[in-house]
Amino acid sequence: MERRQFVKEVANKMRKNMCDLFIGSGISAPSGFPTWKKFLLPYLESIGITLKEEEDLPLLAQYIVNKNMGNRNIISDAIFNTFAEEYPLNKYHNIISRFPVRTVWTTNYDNLLERTFSDRNPRVVSLEDSLVHPYNDTGLNIIKLHGCAKTAAKDIVLTKEDYDCFQFNKPKFAQRLREAIINKSILFLGYNYQDPNIQLIMTQAYHMMNEITNSHFILMCEITKEDGENDESFNQRKVRFDLWISELNRLGIRELVVPKSEYASVLLEIDRKAHESCIFVTGSHATASPEVEKRAQNIGRFLAEKDEVILNNGQSTGIGSIVLSSFMQHIIQNKEDMNKRIKIFPNPYIASPDYEDDPNLIPDLKSVRLSLVTNSEFIFAFSGGIGTIAEIEVARSKGRIVLPIICEKNDYDNPAIKRILDDESNVEMLKELVTNYMEIIEKREVPEDEDVKKAIQEIIDGKI
Structure with missing residues (x-):
């Protein structure tokens, strides 16, 4: 999608209060939090698995739990210890804090978004029971679909089993997100759309609307050749990336792919245009x-x-x-x-x-x-x-x-x-x-x- 048009459409949606944010780990990573892959790496090594570029991370997390006699605490305790720490806000947080939105969805465990929007007194929802209470229609709602580093281990979405049972274990979350996808537009940030339960919800919303969805948007960094990577490996990643973009388009998500150095400037343009x-x-x-x-x-x-x-x-x-x-x-x-x-x-x-x-x-x-x-x-x-x-x-x-x-x-x-x-x-x-x-x-x-x-x-x- 052309940059000027992307910024214009997203900003117009925000001006009309018709756009939610969906924040992934890519927004937290510059603050110092480990990526999901880096977080799992030592646990995978302990069970003899070498992590490859494209892996089913929830499945690997399931292997770790299975190898430990079904004990989730080995990972969930580490989540609480790691993601409950106070890392600094980064430039992305400073920009999105000014966005005129009323709902922010996230699969992140950390509390950076709560601190990002702290001066707007957000209502933070990380437990399904909280959705029973009325929405904060005039203020800001932060909905943590995968739980929070400060909640109980059972509320953390972590393994393949958690993802498979997401709609049964967290039906209110799933339904509320489906409603948002159907009725509003969503801007995905710091997110590569490889989260299984989100893809399932998007697909269901797509069918619920008879294959007609609102326009949704995702801002992504272009893939670059890594140090020591050969041409064949890079070209394979590029082909997979392009095919993935086509799948996003099928589900009603329109993309803007920019160099990493331009990511913040696009957010600034959206802020000003909104x-x-x-x-x-x-x-x-x-x-x-x-x-x-x-x-x-x-x-x-x-x-x-x-x-x-x-x-x-x-x-x-x-x-x-x-x-x-x-x-x-x-x-x-x-x-x-x-x-x-x-x-x-x-x-x-x-x-x-x-x-x-x-x-x-x-x-x-x-x-x-x-x-x-x-x-x-x-x-x-x-x-x-x-x-x-x-x-x-x-x-x-x-x-x-x-x-x-x-x-x-x-x-x-x-x-x-x-x-x-x-x-x-x-x-x-x-x-x-x-x-x-x-x-x-x-x-x-x-x-x-x-x-x-x-x-x-x-x-x-x-x-x-």
Whole structure:
């Protein structure tokens, strides 16, 4: 599949909340966790088996258990000891943490995904009984199909017998995944699709829909010649890989194969495209001066004129309210569908004015604002107080670019504006995106309205 089309289709699915993630061990491996093959190697050697390139790993795990009189603990204990360790998150985790998805499936035993999405307070499901409880429809669900390093040994999917009996032993998991495959799209990452129970579920879903499935996607690294590998061996692996791709296509999975060095950049493109032209404007909750109010109105109107822009509103008073009002006026005058142009994110702190400047509430505010910021591609920030600073910090923690909106000379002394301009990484990206605007900022001058509009247009165009 062509890269641009792959990114576009996946991102569009995410924007519509029609895409789940399925994370395999390839995402955990860069953090230091052993691959399944490396994990099994010493146990296989102990029973006299030499591991080859293409092996039925669940069957080999079954051999190990059988050789030990059916005692699963020899491997399951090692799983708990190995995969319960605290390994660092890697670059892939940092990127996918920003994806606007609500369900993450995984066959991994480790807790890296729980930590990846920790600031979204995910509901982690590793036991079937947990599926009886209602889903977290507005938050994030992490479903661990093969169990977790912190659960009982009997819940770990490990051997050939476990795979053969998966649908009987874990029928709720199997059914829930089938429903996801039928009703939504799935993006497989770090996964080579050689997991027997997943392939069985995909095949069943395929037949349940009379051979018509949703589009599913898998991002893979291209195979390369290994050190010491001869041409015949490499060509055989390549032939098998290509045939496997054909089987994926038959089941409705469309692939993008890239060099390993480009894997992260594709994820970054999906992240940006999934939030493309979704903009959040923040600033002071206090009554604005005439100059500030006029600029906020002009920005709201200018953004509304851009058909591709979606305004994310956080139900704030002050700047946020002024921008929203101006944006809505344009939408109403042009008889556009407001639901397609504006997204509202609840803000419980508008319940009382006393909440706005309470520093004790900042940690909770950051948590509440995470969804808003994660679903915004860019943040435009006027001068503001501790709430604005909190939103800026959340935005930067998620890699979002924050553009300072300067209305008056004394804005340069505002703590929120200072927080933006003290962030060297953010400033460097702004210099590439909005060079002329940043030259004005560096001189501590007040940009004209046309300078601000030009900067906003350059950001929307994404000239980086």
